Amino acid sequence: MSENNTTTLEPPPSGGEAPAGAGRRGWRQILGGSGARSLGLVIALALLVAVGAATSGSQFLSMSNLLTILSYGSVLGVVSIGMTFVITAGGIDLSVGSVMGLTSVVASLSAVQLAAANSSWLVMVAVALAVGAFVGLINGTIIAYGNVVAFIATLAMLVAARGVAELISGRRTLIVTERDFLAIMRSNVLGVPLLIWIFAVVAAIGWFLLNRTTFGRRTVAIGGNLEAARLAGIKVKRHVVWLYVLSGLTAGIAGVMMMARTTSGSSTHGLYYELDAIAAVVVGGTLLIGGRGTIVGTVLGVLLFSTLTNVFTQNNLDTSVQAVTKGAIIVLAVLLQQKFAVRGTRRKGAL
Numbered sequence: 001m002s003e004n005n006t007t008t009l010e011p012p013p014s015g016g017e018a019p020a021g022a023g024r025r026g027w028r029q030i031l032g033g034s035g036a037r038s039l040g041l042v043i044a045l046a047l048l049v050a051v052g053a054a055t056s057g058s059q060f061l062s063m064s065n066l067l068t069i070l071s072y073g074s075v076l077g078v079v080s081i082g083m084t085f086v087i088t089a090g091g092i093d094l095s096v097g098s099v100m101g102l103t104s105v106v107a108s109l110s111a112v113q114l115a116a117a118n119s120s121w122l123v124m125v126a127v128a129l130a131v132g133a134f135v136g137l138i139n140g141t142i143i144a145y146g147n148v149v150a151f152i153a154t155l156a157m158l159v160a161a162r163g164v165a166e167l168i169s170g171r172r173t174l175i176v177t178e179r180d181f182l183a184i185m186r187s188n189v190l191g192v193p194l195l196i197w198i199f200a201v202v203a204a205i206g207w208f209l210l211n212r213t214t215f216g217r218r219t220v221a222i223g224g225n226l227e228a229a230r231l232a233g234i235k236v237k238r239h240v241v242w243l244y245v246l247s248g249l250t251a252g253i254a255g256v257m258m259m260a261r262t263t264s265g266s267s268t269h270g271l272y273y274e275l276d277a278i279a280a281v282v283v284g285g286t287l288l289i290g291g292r293g294t295i296v297g298t299v300l301g302v303l304l305f306s307t308l309t310n311v312f313t314q315n316n317l318d319t320s321v322q323a324v325t326k327g328a329i330i331v332l333a334v335l336l337q338q339k340f341a342v343r344g345t346r347r348k349g350a351l
Contacts, residue, residue, distance in 0.1 A: 041284065041300035048307050056314040065310070067193060073306030074199035075257045077299060079270075080277040080284075081206040082250030084298045085243050087281050088210070090223040090290025091143070091150040093244065095157035096251040096277060099135050100270025102165040103128040103255030108174035108265025121181035128259075129252040135161060136248020140241030158274065165267035174265040185260030195257050202253065207295040219243065223290025279326065280305055283333040304329075 052060040059065060079096050086093045106112065107128040116123040135157065142153045176182060187194050210216035218239055221229040230236045251270070258269045282288050283304065284297030305326065312322040 038285070038294070038296055038300060041297060041304060045300060045304050045307060048304065048311060052307065052311040052314060055311070060311075060314055065314075067196070069303070069306050069310045070196045070199075071193050071261075072309065073302045074193075074195045075254045075261065076273060076276055076280065076306070077199045077302040078202050078250050078254045078257065079273055080280045080298050080302050081202050081295065082247035083274075083277040083281050084206065084284075084286055084293050084295060085210065085219055086150075086247050087278070087286050087288060088223050088290060088293030089219045089240065089243050090226065091240070091243065092154060092278070093139065093247045094151065094154040094274045095135065095139060095161055096247060096254075097270035097273035097275075098158045098161035098165070099132055099248055099251040100255040100258060100273060101267045102135065102161045102168075103131045103252045104259045104265035104269045105165045105169045105174060105267055106131050106265075107256065108176055108259060109168070110174075113176070113178045116178050116181060121178055121184060124178060124181050124259075125256050128256045129249060132248040132250075132252020132255065133245050134248070136245040136251075137241065139248065140244030143244065144237040144240040162267060169265070169267055171267065176259055176263045176265065182260065182263060185256070195260065198253065198257060202250065203295060203299050210293055210295055215239075215242075220291060220293060223287070223293070225291075276305065279330050283329060 049061075079100070083093060083096065107124045112124055112127050139154055139157055142148050143150050146153075185194060189197055210219065218229065218234050221232065221234060222236055222239060226236060254273070255269065259265055262269070280301035281298050282301075284294055284299070284301030286293045286297060308325065308329075309322065312319070312325075
């Protein structure tokens, strides 16, 4: 079920009075829907901003700091959009962080930068996206046609992609010297860093793809009941491959963004990003077991974690405390998901 679902209340009978409890059931459906989950995240984000403003003063609410929060979350946000599709379909992709590192290394190679200098900076972008999509294709093929569990297949790719990146780079950090690439990718548009705009565009495309296309409906159907989706005529294996290609592609975009932010390509880029992306997606309201996905929730989940990081940084708090807090938020989100899932099952059984 995606976030654009709406609840329609039945009109009252001809007598002019609604059945007893009908209004109450209607409000329960509305409050238990995706809108309520998004509203809850907005409230949590607002409270976190209030805490930051109270503890850090006006500096926290300054435009520069708000842009810092958005810039920090933009790279993770792009990865999380691709992860949303995979998890909605009942899968998982543990390799996205390593793919980020691999794409940044390959796109930062001197030969690639030389080709970009002689033609266009877009060569570096194209190489990174091609590498990300290719790794995603490998993941998807192994999972769909090799019948390997997604957790195991992507865990293997997590290790392999990081190892390939280390071999290519010689365990060194490759410096990005292509001036046009840095000038464009580190520029501002209407006073907002380009990286934030990229995140916004990817999120908008992801929302449209999940909520307004056949691709999105098939993704939700596969996550809800794979066998039923297959019997309904959906080519499940091919669709799963495309989902992992999409995840790899977003990891490639994130790799380009990381190159721009750090002016380097490194095998260490994207370390633990797979865990942060899964956390943002789950906290956002996408079911970890599949069948329901929300891009809006994912964006709010990313903003929640990036704001949390900024609050801890502004107050010079221990990163260990931050990790514990993030873990508690994830556990709470999963518990709430289970609670809503049980309620939904009971409601369906009562119909």
